[in-house]
Amino acid sequence: MFSNDVCLxxxxxxxxxxxxxxxxxxxxRRHVYQDMIGDDNEVAAVLLCEAGIFPKKECFEPERTxxxxxxxxxxLKLEGLAVRDLPAxxxxxxxELNGWLPEGMGEKAxxxxxxxDMAEIIHExxxxxxxxxxxxxxxxxxEKISPSRQSSALFAAASGVMEIDRCFDPMxxxxxxxxxxxxxxxxxxxxxxxxxFDLGExxxxxxxxxxxxxKTRMTPNPSGVLLGTWSRxxxxxxxxxxxxxxxxxxxxxxKWVLLEKEKGVYTIPNFFxxxxxxxxxxTIITGIDLTANLQWNERFDRSNIPDFYEQDIENPExxxxxxxxxxxxxTEMMKAxxxxxxxxxxxxxxxxxxxxxxxxxxxxxxxIFADWYVEAxxxxxxxAADAGAAGRLKLIVIYNNMCDxxxxxxxxxxxxxxxxxISDYVGIDSYDRYWLDRTxxxxxxxxxxxxxxxxxxxxxxxxxxxxxxxxxxPDPFTGMNGRERQRQYYSKLFRAFRFELLPGGFLNNNLSAxxxxxxxDIKGNPSVHGVIDDEGIEKPAAAEIRKxxxxxxxxxxxxxxxxxxxxxxxxxxxxxxxxxxxYDCLEIVTKENHTGKTLYIELAEPASVLxxxxxxxxxxxxxxxxxxxxxxxxxxxxxxxxxxxxxxGKVPFENAVVSFKIL
Numbered sequence: 001m002f003s004n005d006v007c008l009x010x011x012x013x014x015x016x017x018x019x020x021x022x023x024x025x026x027x028x029r030r031h032v033y034q035d036m037i038g039d040d041n042e043v044a045a046v047l048l049c050e051a052g053i054f055p056k057k058e059c060f061e062p063e064r065t066x067x068x069x070x071x072x073x074x075x076l077k078l079e080g081l082a083v084r085d086l087p088a089x090x091x092x093x094x095x096e097l098n099g100w101l102p103e104g105m106g107e108k109a110x111x112x113x114x115x116x117d118m119a120e121i122i123h124e125x126x127x128x129x130x131x132x133x134x135x136x137x138x139x140x141x142x143e144k145i146s147p148s149r150q151s152s153a154l155f156a157a158a159s160g161v162m163e164i165d166r167c168f169d170p171m172x173x174x175x176x177x178x179x180x181x182x183x184x185x186x187x188x189x190x191x192x193x194x195x196x197f198d199l200g201e202x203x204x205x206x207x208x209x210x211x212x213x214x215k216t217r218m219t220p221n222p223s224g225v226l227l228g229t230w231s232r233x234x235x236x237x238x239x240x241x242x243x244x245x246x247x248x249x250x251x252x253x254x255k256w257v258l259l260e261k262e263k264g265v266y267t268i269p270n271f272f273x274x275x276x277x278x279x280x281x282x283t284i285i286t287g288i289d290l291t292a293n294l295q296w297n298e299r300f301d302r303s304n305i306p307d308f309y310e311q312d313i314e315n316p317e318x319x320x321x322x323x324x325x326x327x328x329x330x331t332e333m334m335k336a337x338x339x340x341x342x343x344x345x346x347x348x349x350x351x352x353x354x355x356x357x358x359x360x361x362x363x364x365x366x367x368i369f370a371d372w373y374v375e376a377x378x379x380x381x382x383x384a385a386d387a388g389a390a391g392r393l394k395l396i397v398i399y400n401n402m403c404d405x406x407x408x409x410x411x412x413x414x415x416x417x418x419x420x421x422i423s424d425y426v427g428i429d430s431y432d433r434y435w436l437d438r439t440x441x442x443x444x445x446x447x448x449x450x451x452x453x454x455x456x457x458x459x460x461x462x463x464x465x466x467x468x469x470x471x472x473x474p475d476p477f478t479g480m481n482g483r484e485r486q487r488q489y490y491s492k493l494f495r496a497f498r499f500e501l502l503p504g505g506f507l508n509n510n511l512s513a514x515x516x517x518x519x520x521d522i523k524g525n526p527s528v529h530g531v532i533d534d535e536g537i538e539k540p541a542a543a544e545i546r547k548x549x550x551x552x553x554x555x556x557x558x559x560x561x562x563x564x565x566x567x568x569x570x571x572x573x574x575x576x577x578x579x580x581x582x583y584d585c586l587e588i589v590t591k592e593n594h595t596g597k598t599l600y601i602e603l604a605e606p607a608s609v610l611x612x613x614x615x616x617x618x619x620x621x622x623x624x625x626x627x628x629x630x631x632x633x634x635x636x637x638x639x640x641x642x643x644x645x646x647x648x649g650k651v652p653f654e655n656a657v658v659s660f661k662i663l
Contacts, residue, residue, distance in 0.1 A: 002079070002125050004159065006189045006556050008222045009509055018453045020407045023445035023496075030499070033060035038491065040551070041177040043498045044184030044191075053077050053183065062177025068117060069109040071179055075100075075125060078187045100124045103148075113179070116149040116170035119156035122186060132158040134203035135195060137589060139168040140638045146170065160192030160556060161185045166638050190223075190557030191502065196615070196641050197589045200566035211590035213569040213660075218561035220581040225501070225558045226513035227549045228282070230465070232520050232530075234273045236280035239519055240610055240617040242532065243546055245645055247560040247580035249282035250464055250515050253347070255304045256290045256325050263308050266328045271336045275649035279608040279622045282647075283340050283580030285396065285464060285515070287347035288329060290322045291372065296365065297354045313372050323379045330383035330393065338650035339392030340579045345376045348429055348465075349419075350400035363405060363412075370415035373397070377422045398427035398464060399455065402447050410454055420457040425512065429465035432489070438468060438475060439488035445496055449506045460512035466493075467517040470539045471528040486531070487540035490516070494548030501558060516545060550615070574656040577646055586644040586657070595634035597662050601644070602627050604656040608647040613640060624648055632662070 031049050036042040045060050053074050054060070069088035072095050076082035081094060088109040095101040102120045132154040136142050145153050145168055153170065156162035161182055174182075185192045202214050228246040231239045239246055252273045259266055277284050293303035293311040305311050309318040326345070333341065346352060346369075353369055354362065377395050384393035397419040399406075406413060420426050428451055430444040444466055452461050470486035478485075497514070500507040521530035531542040552558045560581045567573075575584035601609065606624040610617065619630050624647075634640060646655065 002127075002186060004127055004129060004189055006192075007503075007509075008557065017409050018450065019409075020402065020450045021446065023442045023449060024440075026449075027442070027496070031056050033058070035059045036062060036177070038495060039177060041181040041184075042495070043502065045177065045180040046499075047502065048074075048180055048184055051078075052083070054180070060176060060180075062180075063175045065112045065173045066176055066179045067110055068105060068113045071113045071118060071174070071183075072100075072109075072121060074179070074183050075121065075186070078183060112173040114171050114173055115162070115168065116145055116153060118174050118179070118182060119152040119162060120149050122159070122161050122182065123152035123155045125186070126155075126159060126161070129155070129158055131198070131200060131204070133207065134158075134197075134199045135164070137591070137639055138164045138166070138196070141167045141169065144168075144170055158195060160194060163193045163554075188503070190555065192556050193554050194556055194559050197587060198563045198566055199589060200563075202566060202568045205568075211588065211592055213586070213588050214566045215569050215573055215575060215584055216563060216587050217565040217584050218582065219564045220579070221557075221559055221562045223509060223557050224560040224562075224581065225511055225552055226283070226462075226560050226581065227552060228513070228515045230515060230518045231277070232518060232522065234276045235520055236277055236282065237620045237622055238532065238536070240280060240620045242538065242542055242617070243549060244612055244615060244617045245281055245610060245643075247283060248285060248342075248513055248515065249277045249280070249580075250285040251277045252286045254286070254288040254329065256288070256322060257302065257304050257306050259329060260306050260321075260325050263306070266325060268329065268332045271333060274333070274337050274341070276622060278337060278340065278649050278651045279624060279647040280620065281577070281580060281583065281608075281610060281645045283342065284337070285342045285344070285462070287344035287398075288326065289346055289352065290326060290376065291346050291369070292352040297352060299354075314368060319372065319375075323375065326376055326379050327383045330380045331387045334384050334387040334389040334393060336650075338652065339389045340651040341392070342394045342396050342425065342462075343380060344396050344398050344427065344464075345373065345380060347398050348400055349373075349398060350403065350406075351429075366405070366413070367415045370418045373419050374422050394424040395422070396425040396427045396462060396464070397423040398429055399451055400429050401431065401443075402450065406455075407450075413455070416455045417457055420455060420459055423459060425462050426451070426456045426459045427462045427464040430463070431466065432468060437478075439480075439485050439492060441489055441493040441496065444493070445500075448511075452506060452510050456510065461510050462513035462515070463511065464513070464515050465517045466514070467529045467531075469528050470531060470541055482528070483539045483541070487544055490531075490541045490544040490548065494544065494551065497548065498551060501552065569657075569660070571659050572656060574654060575646060576652065576654045577648070578652045583645065585646070586660075588640075588642040588644075590640050590642070591638060592640075593634040594632040594640070594662060597632045597634075599630040599632055599642075599644075599660075599662050600628075601630070601660050602658040603646075604658055605653075606648075607653070607655050610645040610647065612643045612645070615641075622647075626658075 048054050069091045073091045092106045092109050135154050135157040153168050157164045226248040228248040230250040274284050289304045291313045293305050295311050430447045432443040468486050468489045471482035473482050518529050520532040521528050521534040523534045531539050577583040603626050606626050608622050608624050609628050611619040618633050
């Protein structure tokens with residue numbers, strides 16, 4: 001039977017070892033519908049095709065209307081009750097035999113399927129769920145739905161099998177593309193759409209209102225994917241404006257040589273960038289580099305080991321000094337920002353330590369580094385515990401692109417497994433080097449697959465750095481403008497993600513975060529990897545990333561946070577924030593047009609606030625203060641969902657709303 005249960009597990013089904021293989025090999029085995037490439041329903045159509053639900057043809061014809069019996073026949077195939085296309089009368093009989101046939105649907109078997117009839121079929125084959133009445137708010141044309149189909153329309157929206165955008169459009173015929181999307185979500189509950197709000201008992205106790213204000217408790221989704229960027233140290237306000245609230249942000253790079261300028265004396269930073277990221281409701285990924293030096297990597301401008309120590313982490317004095325500095329740094333960091341930090345020690349270790357080269361020296365140094373890394377992690381955890389933040393510091397080891405030594409497999413790289421074992425996360429930095437087609441992310445995908453399947457050890461994986469330049473120079477091989485090349489790169493990358501995150505894909509239950517590199521170009525800086533130019537204008541890639549983020553985050557298995565509890569909002573109500581994916585937020589669901597109005601909110605303690613309207617960032621105040629005045633946007637499109645998030649430099653924190661009003 002079809003189910004509403006979503007698999008929220010992570011890290012299983014990994015092969016013991018896998019040879020390095022170009023991702024294009026795996027991709028070539030996947031069927032392609034030429035008229036569906038990049039379509040919102042492409043993944044559903046292709047995977048249903050490979051499951052035998054749709055035929056393998058060159059084109060899918062996504063706009064061609066589906067008949068009632070064709071849709072029901074596909075439902076039977078999904079449940080293994082039919083293995084071929086059946087005549088309409090036989091399909092109706094099997095549906096009736098299983099108790100799924102809605103009243104009057106048999107007579108319409110050969111007619112075009114309309115949306116309200118599709119909703120009725122979905123309602124028949126799935127178990128009942130609670131709280132569906134509230135989604136009448138989503139449908140401006142609810143009264144146009146046939147009375148006998150209204151509960152089914154609400155059910156289809158609440159279950160996430162059908163996606164609703166302001167209206168239900170009950171009489172519109174369903175095309176093959178839309179039908180494929182609904183059928184796939186019907187079979188795979190993890191791919192079902194997360195409704196834009198959940199008012200819970202508040203709606204049930206107060207039905208028919210035009211506005212609702214609630215406090216919602218969000219908890220981390222065990223199988224969720226945290227999507228973010230490197231906000232160029234402290235441009236989190238730009239990130240929020242263009243990409244909405246991000247649960248995670250890569251923040252800073254600290255170096256031992258700058259922390260200990262005089263032997264035994266530490267210059268502890270003020271952690272400005274880390275504090276700002278917390279004020280923007282992000283979990284922090286930050287890094288400290290201790291061991292990279294000019295003897296190991298001549299490409300550095302200067303060593304990260306202070307010059308009054310021997311430039312070798314094997315030296316006992318250097319090693320102890322590095323641990324002493326790390327202990328002091330972590331202790332002060334945990335005091336300054338309190339917690340909710342993911343720390344990379346000796347970040348980008350393959351590049352930093354020159355493990356990219358297949359040399360005897362590299363092979364000798366890899367196990368030396370692993371022994372040091374284990375000691376460093378133990379030191380960092382001890383410092384966090386002594387600062388009263390045991391368990392709040394998480395550690396990540398970051399790998400880079402492939403080298404010949406890594407491709408030899410785990411038997412030659414036990415040191416890498418040792419690093420993964422002591423870390424909380426495995427991170428990957430990867431950039432593509434396909435010189436003939438720089439729009440193709442195949443190299444990054446090849447590296448991700450190999451590192452996950454061989455070296456993650458089942459730990460959750462974060463892609464913490466990835467991107468391609470978006471400059472104005474033409475590509476030397478294709479003549480393509482750099483901005484268009486960047487757009488195509490991200491479009492193809494997220495297309496691959498949508499396939500590989502699903503059951504059977506190598507990212508499924510393994511990828512816990514993806515951060516693109518980077519957010520914004522800076523004047524005078526030669527790097528042009530940003531998706532926003534130095535004038536603050538979006539490049540075409542920004543829209544592709546936003547679309548990719550939305551496609552992932554709207555699915556129940558991959559959304560970063562899950563609704564846990566909703567209560568009616570009132571003055572004096574308390575709220576708490578634990579991390580970028582565990583927090584209380586204030587939600588306003590309204591049919592009223594608030595254009596030109598202002599939201600006034602007073603807090604018991606200073607905090608920053610961020611406001612999203614319909615999933616898009618529209619206001620951010622990174623300043624911690626008690627009183628905020630927030631201009632509201634609106635339009636005549638009907639329902640609006642405002643979501644107010646809170647931040648503070650020190651996380652976790654608790655606070656309360658003293659008063660709240662809209663004027």
